[in-house]
Amino acid sequence: MNYDASMTYAPNYETQTFHDVLVEQLRNTPWLMLSVGIHVVIAIVLNFMGAAAGQPVMETVFKVVAEQAPAPLDPIPEVEDPKDIEDPKDPTDEQPVPTEVFAEDPMIDAESEFDEPVDGDTLNDQPIDNHTVNNSTVGLGSSSGSFGDGRGGGRTAGPGGTRGKSFQKPLTAGLDWLARHQSPDGRWDCDAYMGQGAPERGPLCTGKGNAMYDVGVTGLSLLAYLGAGNTHRQGEYQKTVKAGLKWLKAQQDAEGCFGSRGDPHFTYNHAVAALAMAEAYGMTHAPAWRTSAQRGIDFCMKAQNPYKAWRYGVRSGDNDSSVTGWMVMALKSAKLSGLEVNETAMQWARDWIVAMTDEETGRVGYTKRGERPVRAEGRIERFPADTSESLTAVGVLTRIFAGDDPGESAAIKAGAELMAKRLPVWDPEGGRVDMYYWYYASLALFQCGGAEWSAWTGKMKSAMIDTQRDDGNFAGSWDPVGPWGEDGGRVYSTALMTMCMEVFFRYPRVFGTRNK
The missing domain is CATH 1.50.10.10 (Glycosyltransferase)
Structure with a gap:
């Protein structure tokens, strides 16, 4: 359909934001702006007059203005901003709560007891509940887990090195x-x-x-x-x-x-x-x-x-x-x-x-x-x-x-x-x-x-x-x-x-x- 400047079109709520719709409504109702402007001028004039007479009138004026304001517009339908609509996605891609950042390369070179004379106690000795870059949950995983939050991939920086x-x-x-x-x-x-x-x-x-x-x-x-x-x-x-x-x-x-x-x-x-x-x-x-x-x-x-x-x-x-x-x-x-x-x-x-x-x-x-x-x-x-x-x-x-x-x-x-x-x-x-x-x-x-x-x-x-x-x-x-x-x-x-x-x-x- 071609656009005709002589015709009035309904707002396109599917593509406009709440702000866009409000501006459009105000643009199409100049009487509202005029009414507001007149009442503001009256309020200012009366305020100065009241001040000259030693009487506070601002509160009364605004009460009158509020009572005489035109009937409110019909509520604007609430429409989701397209950018806030969640696209269908694989739930496995949902982001977790922030966790520690570990070494990106799980295969970083490091000396281990297999590359040097064996010393059974030069490996990682961090307490099990410390959140260090060292370990897996139960010894099976790696990257950001329980037994020290390193689960394998992050376990590259322990004492003496742990990646042989x-x-x-x-x-x-x-x-x-x-x-x-x-x-x-x-x-x-x-x-x-x-x-x-x-x-x-x-x-x-x-x-x-x-x-x-x-x-x-x-x-x-x-x-x-x-x-x-x-x-x-x-x-x-x-x-x-x-x-x-x-x-x-x-x-x-x-x-x-x-x-x-x-x-x-x-x-x-x-x-x-x-x-x-x-x-x-x-x-x-x-x-x-x-x-x-x-x-x-x-x-x-x-x-x-x-x-x-x-x-x-x-x-x-x-x-x-x-x-x-x-x-x-x-x-x-x-x-x-x-x-x-x-x-x-x-x-x-x-x-x-x-x-x-x-x-x-x-x-x-x-x-x-x-x-x-x-x-x-x-x-x-x-x-x-x-x-x-x-x-x-x-x-x-x-x-x-x-x-x-x-x-x-x-x-x-x-x-x-x-x-x-x-x-x-x-x-x-x-x-x-x-x-x-x-x-x-x-x-x-x-x-x-x-x-x-x-x-x-x-x-x-x-x-x-x-x-x-x-x-x-x-x-x-x-x-x-x-x-x-x-x-x-x-x-x-x-x-x-x-x-x-x-x-x-x-x-x-x-x-x-x-x-x-």
Whole structure:
């Protein structure tokens, strides 16, 4: 339609602001301006007259003016200024409350105990609740989180340095492999991940896991990225992290449980997923993850047996130290991320660990005091239980997270000594590869420090770096040759080994430096 100057058009409220509309109304009603002007002149004249007679008249005049003013205009419709209308956007892009700024490059060079003679106590010794540029929430994330607010990506400036040059390439290679094998929907598919490989790189990967653990291995993979400082907002893998978190969030049911409950082992899936979501929220404080993270933690507490710990199902009455370990880390991360956590839950978990600890040896049992680690049916001969102290590692870490001081606890000291006798060795034929054990022991012994930590770090380098694949589609991964490799597959082994490398700059020590 062409504009006709002889015609009167209604104000365009869709494009005008309130100010524009008001000006337009005033422009079209000159009588109002004239009336106001006349009354102002009268008021001034009468005021001078009253002043001459010694009488205050200004108040009276303005009362008259107000009473004689013309009827008010019809209310102008309230119309939102277009610039204030919020455009539809992905909720994951919502900005969090301001947090500390950390090092942009999560792979900054720094000397570590693996690049120089090992000194187990030259790493980060900041108290766990200090907001320093050092750590992750529960040892899984990085960037702006609870255990010191550095969660991996920011943990580059600790005493003596915590980013070893030795780890830069293998860590990046591990993350690259995981990114290449992520499914289009955001998950890591235990038994079909190899389909994401590139034929031009050579044969596709082998080593599939069990489909029932997709939620769990997706959580582990996300923790590997979070531990290196990558979130949906920062790092080289933002899209990878965002897609994974969105898929994980979509797997949560009305009660807050992540994944299907069709298999009794679903509590493993849930605990790891809840841990990943709590880490993601703690690192970014993104509103998109908060509700999901809190609901996941609420379900953890709901599933705990009263006065005890966790196993399979919700308050089933059974308890084991393995499921309990993952639940404890999820709760610790949640607490440090600002989520609501019942302190009693952690204390009950500690009480369970105490009940499972052999006071003479320091060994922590699975479901019975001091028993050896459990193996799946048919695997005990291939993976002898006496080659691992995995549950002792879980027990030591749980005690520390619950508040026990490694420098004062005889049980923690005994557990550390046991782990120092079962150092990492890549020996698939002898059944001595146990990535689950290596991960928990690395976390626990770093907290303990001292000679046991130094001995451990001396063996972990070759067990991790020297065994990473560098060929074709396999490049960056680790073969799933441990006792749980058949369950989680190559995705599980690669995520855990990547997380093992990140342990050395993930947490600050809870109680400071340990004496040797």
